[in-house]
Amino acid sequence: MTRTGHRFCVFWPLATLLVVLGTAFAQEAGQNLSEPAEKTGKEKVAAPEKTASKPELPFQIQLLETHVRFEVNGDSRKEVHTIVKINNVLGAHQFARLTFDYNRAFQQVEIPLVRISHAKGGTSELLPSAVTDAPNPAVEKFPAYQDVRVKSVRILGLEEGDMVEYRVITTTTKHPLAPDFWLEHTFDRSGQVLQEDYELDLPGHRNSTTNMMSVWNGPRPLVYLGIPSTGYHNYGDGKSERSVFQWKIASSRKLPPPAVEEGEAVPDVIVSSFTFWLELAERIASQFPKWTDEDREDSRRRLRDFRQPNAPPEKSLERIYDFVSKSVTTVDLPLGANGFRIRPAKEILETGYATPVEKCFLFAGMAQSDGYTAEVLLSGAPDTKDQFPRPSSFDHVLVGLTEKKKYIAVDPSLEVAPLGVVAAPLRGKTVLTLTPRNHGDYFDAWVELPENLPFRAFQKVGVDASLEADGKLTAKVKYTVRGDNELLLRVAFHQTAKEKWKDVAGLLALSDGFRGQVASVNVSDPTATKDPFTVEYEIMQAKFVDWSKKPVRIPALLPQIGLPDPPARQAAGEAARRIELGTPLDVETQMTLKLPAGTVVQTPAGTSVERDYARFTSKYSAAANTVTASRRVNFLMREIPRDRAMDYTSFVHAVQSDQAQMITLMGAAAASDEAKPAKAPPIQ
Numbered sequence: 001m002t003r004t005g006h007r008f009c010v011f012w013p014l015a016t017l018l019v020v021l022g023t024a025f026a027q028e029a030g031q032n033l034s035e036p037a038e039k040t041g042k043e044k045v046a047a048p049e050k051t052a053s054k055p056e057l058p059f060q061i062q063l064l065e066t067h068v069r070f071e072v073n074g075d076s077r078k079e080v081h082t083i084v085k086i087n088n089v090l091g092a093h094q095f096a097r098l099t100f101d102y103n104r105a106f107q108q109v110e111i112p113l114v115r116i117s118h119a120k121g122g123t124s125e126l127l128p129s130a131v132t133d134a135p136n137p138a139v140e141k142f143p144a145y146q147d148v149r150v151k152s153v154r155i156l157g158l159e160e161g162d163m164v165e166y167r168v169i170t171t172t173t174k175h176p177l178a179p180d181f182w183l184e185h186t187f188d189r190s191g192q193v194l195q196e197d198y199e200l201d202l203p204g205h206r207n208s209t210t211n212m213m214s215v216w217n218g219p220r221p222l223v224y225l226g227i228p229s230t231g232y233h234n235y236g237d238g239k240s241e242r243s244v245f246q247w248k249i250a251s252s253r254k255l256p257p258p259a260v261e262e263g264e265a266v267p268d269v270i271v272s273s274f275t276f277w278l279e280l281a282e283r284i285a286s287q288f289p290k291w292t293d294e295d296r297e298d299s300r301r302r303l304r305d306f307r308q309p310n311a312p313p314e315k316s317l318e319r320i321y322d323f324v325s326k327s328v329t330t331v332d333l334p335l336g337a338n339g340f341r342i343r344p345a346k347e348i349l350e351t352g353y354a355t356p357v358e359k360c361f362l363f364a365g366m367a368q369s370d371g372y373t374a375e376v377l378l379s380g381a382p383d384t385k386d387q388f389p390r391p392s393s394f395d396h397v398l399v400g401l402t403e404k405k406k407y408i409a410v411d412p413s414l415e416v417a418p419l420g421v422v423a424a425p426l427r428g429k430t431v432l433t434l435t436p437r438n439h440g441d442y443f444d445a446w447v448e449l450p451e452n453l454p455f456r457a458f459q460k461v462g463v464d465a466s467l468e469a470d471g472k473l474t475a476k477v478k479y480t481v482r483g484d485n486e487l488l489l490r491v492a493f494h495q496t497a498k499e500k501w502k503d504v505a506g507l508l509a510l511s512d513g514f515r516g517q518v519a520s521v522n523v524s525d526p527t528a529t530k531d532p533f534t535v536e537y538e539i540m541q542a543k544f545v546d547w548s549k550k551p552v553r554i555p556a557l558l559p560q561i562g563l564p565d566p567p568a569r570q571a572a573g574e575a576a577r578r579i580e581l582g583t584p585l586d587v588e589t590q591m592t593l594k595l596p597a598g599t600v601v602q603t604p605a606g607t608s609v610e611r612d613y614a615r616f617t618s619k620y621s622a623a624a625n626t627v628t629a630s631r632r633v634n635f636l637m638r639e640i641p642r643d644r645a646m647d648y649t650s651f652v653h654a655v656q657s658d659q660a661q662m663i664t665l666m667g668a669a670a671a672s673d674e675a676k677p678a679k680a681p682p683i684q
Helices: 012-017 089-094 277-285 293-306 313-327 345-351 356-369 484-494 498-511 642-659 668-675
Strands: 002-004 008-010 059-070 076-086 097-103 107-117 123-125 131-135 148-154 163-172 182-185 195-203 222-225 231-235 242-250 269-272 374-380 394-403 406-410 430-438 443-448 458-467 473-482 517-523 533-541 552-555 585-594 600-602 607-610 614-623 626-635 662-666
Touching (some): 059 182, 097 107, 107 148, 195 269, 293 356, 313 356, 345 356, 356 374, 356 394, 473 484, 498 517, 614 642, 626 642
Parallel strands (some): 458 585
Antiparallel strands (some): 059 076, 076 163, 097 148, 107 123, 107 163, 195 242, 394 406, 430 443, 458 473, 517 533, 585 626
């Protein structure tokens, strides 16, 4: 179990599994228990280092040509022309089907050309019958969202060296947020695209020099160009005047890295007709239907039916949250897929399903009906309030409200998040509220999410293992978690069919260095969020040790406790950043290992390191063929000054050195041989 970054520790394979959270989480590798015995004899000689050759790309985009035109009324037309060379079977598989998402309520997608130039000679064009149009798989079972579509083209028989050429035209008419419009684009820097041509045709006169993000009061739309255009001209006059920006970028041209704000890359091109974030908040909020007296009465009736017996009245917020998060099914559509249109509360309640933004709208309305002040919040990857306002900045929706004089954020769309718990990357962020605050002389559309969890975060891992005389290892592992990893695990098991839970447990075991076959798994109810989440599994590994080796050395069978990396050396002129440790967290791991009778054991010495920001202790002991080990780290602060980097590096080194210690074992037979007196030399 590893703690990385500044927010939380995370099981890394589960983080890969949980791409649904919109976050990628890095992780140190766990200890490798598949080869625990110490190497003896001569060390292996390293093979001569081979010159690393650049791996072949599965495909190469020879040309990516894009033309985008916006009208004053918000309508737009985007045409993309692409020529791709297939380099291997993986590339052929990736281009066996072309898919394009759209919403037919205000968009149309045409595919006028799909041509294959075969490496062996000849060309072929796909017929219109090869194009299919169907609801997005995420909405197949939900009639209210059938406008969310996927248009696709199936291409059979692609081979290495084939060229695929296609054109796609997307037109948008009467978008729900029209006449406003927006766009962002980042140019390829990977070398995957040999030639990228991009043209942007905008209404009005936009001088190509007014491209700084500090220019707020110029003519709309606002335009930011992180990469200066290679061509610019304007035409027409008066209300019909237009500006055209063009880029022609070959892969041989080395582009500077994108600008970075709050650790996130800023798109190379940003266009927005919104002047202020407050304006954007009001436009999105205008899509939300008004709550009627009938809606309020319907929600109260459903809550009465949902109420737990003998529940005290102060638990009303919990009832509302449990009802919306668990009784209303989440339809996992990207934010804005419906143009921010929201169905009325009555329809949401009758159908029993909703998009994430609809669930937040429903929860906020029900909470307000019960006397709470609640607001819908939009969160993006970076804190974007200093950039041009645009809906595409946001990828997550939450609700903020005050309970018992504390401001909390909730995420009912996850279905299994404890009340007041949101994903760690969101906590402490500045987010856009759709209910701007009136400060008398100005309105503020930004809110800072709380950093703290509503309860103490902890992780307990217990390992009960036995090692047989034939070298087989059997271990029962139990996790009890509260906090950020709890949310990750709840979502992982909740979104996985029960018959696949062994696979999830296998990823969890892999993340902590346990190799072998997961024999059984037992998980607490992911929706029972008032109690810590528990996962238990049994894992077996044959030939874990080779007793013929004298002696055998194994690590303690415990998940490694990871720590945020010490800061890199500060560059000259760089602002001093604090060392971020993340949410205060107590991690405790314990192991009991039973050994064959007669095994001689030598355990390492324990470690104790104490700072004001964290404490670490470890203990190791052996008695009656049983080895016990424990490690515990308690993170006490969120961050420490950078000038304490040397002290923190020393703390990290002490923890890592302890976890590198080995337990020495000597089998009964080997111990008996060592105990025998040496034979006297024969008398000459």
